[in-house]
Amino acid sequence: MWNTFHDAVRPLVEAVRDLTPIIVVILFFQEVVLKQPIPNLGELLQGLLFVLAGLALFIRGLEIGLFPLGEAMAHAFAKKGNISWLLLFAFLLGFSTTVAEPALIAVAGKAAEVAAQSGVIEHNRVSMADYAFDLRMTVALSVGTAIVLGVLRIIFGWPLHICIMTGYILVVAITYFAPEEIIGIAYDSGGVTTSTITVPLVTALGIGLATSIRGRNPVLDGFGLIAFASLLPMIFVMLYGIITA
């Protein structure tokens, strides 16, 4: 009984821990540096409560439902030895976790707003929703591809730093051709994609694979999937920008 209670409350405690440093820093600057009142304080507090409750509920839901299932499946596919199913699973796992990633939903919406204000796309709800959706699909495709590449790397034992450096060179080369207004969004999308849902599931897949393939070291080979998943979105989003320009 105590344990269930403890498990249910822990995500809330973690959400508080996530938010507290932000609030402390902002309060400090408001009180000591700016010496100004915060506008719409009531609305802000209400929103912060939503963020807290939402984050706690979301994480709790992942922990009781999707994570155990996803991790068990990642291990099952890693052990099953059928490469084509494994790769398909890897792609779809990367794709679908990215579609559900909260930070990406939020930032894509913001990017659409900015693009509409700057006149890159039309300023109405439909075209803004389309832009945000396209952006998220591009990123999701890229993360799916990244996980497939990462799994192939683990299977064939390619050295990680060579892959990453090739990625860096590609990023730099494509930046040269990309329209100016997409570069910032593209670079940011790398950091946005990998958070709450993607990291635990993808890491489980990587570690599971590296443990079940003989001659692979879970530490050296199991990590690195996230690195692919933060690199490829930059490339894909810039390509998207080049194609749509």
Added chain:
Amino acid sequence: MNVFEMFVDTTFATLHDVLPLAVVLLGFQLLVLRQPIPHLWAVARGFIYVLLGLTLFLVGLQEAIFPLGEVMAKQLTDPHFLYGAAVSVPELIRWQDYAWVYAFAFAIGLATTLAEPALIAVGLKAEQVSGGAISGWGLRIAVSLGVALGVSIGCFRIVTGTDLWLYVIAAYVVVIIQTRFAPRMIIPLAYDSGGVTTSTVTVPLLAALGLGLASTIPGRSPLIDGFGLIAFASVFPIMSVMGYAQISQRIGKSQQTKEADNAL
């Protein structure tokens, strides 16, 4: 739009967002692995929690985190705050005038990263991997300083309006050189830590801060200058993790040689 409408709207949108993941997991489990879903009730409950939680979170983000980032950007770049009410506002802005912006960015980067649960896990793993040569706490401080420095440099870039890619390429060059010299075991962990350190709350706040800065500082465009803070927050930890590992290795080595000297 009132809060209730926002909730209904967001719930439907969220259903679309979570559905693919549910379909992939359930589809593969039932059709490919051909196994029943274990703890079906818990999975269903989890799915509903995820749906409600994501909805609440996104509504709260619109109401609190985005406005907070924008308000901070606006107030910290307000001419009255920068130059005082009596003094006339200079024609040309100088990057030094925005010192408080960099300080705020540094504080936010440091505070949020120190409290980041994912990083605590990475720190523990690093401690295991290195056999105790790298301490979890040392790593957390190194990464947090990296993020803090990265975000302040990112704000400096927005203020000056210099090209984002210049900074990123420079960072890549440093990463490549460090990779050459860093202990081999730490490299995958370091590369991964770049993606891990920015949490679900920090990312939207940084996005709002950057866009707010770019829209209030004269001569900057939100579209071209506003993004990029998250990129800085993801590249810098790679450098600081490898840098910390290099330093700890060097200290470890010099201690070993000292001990060897003493033994003789």
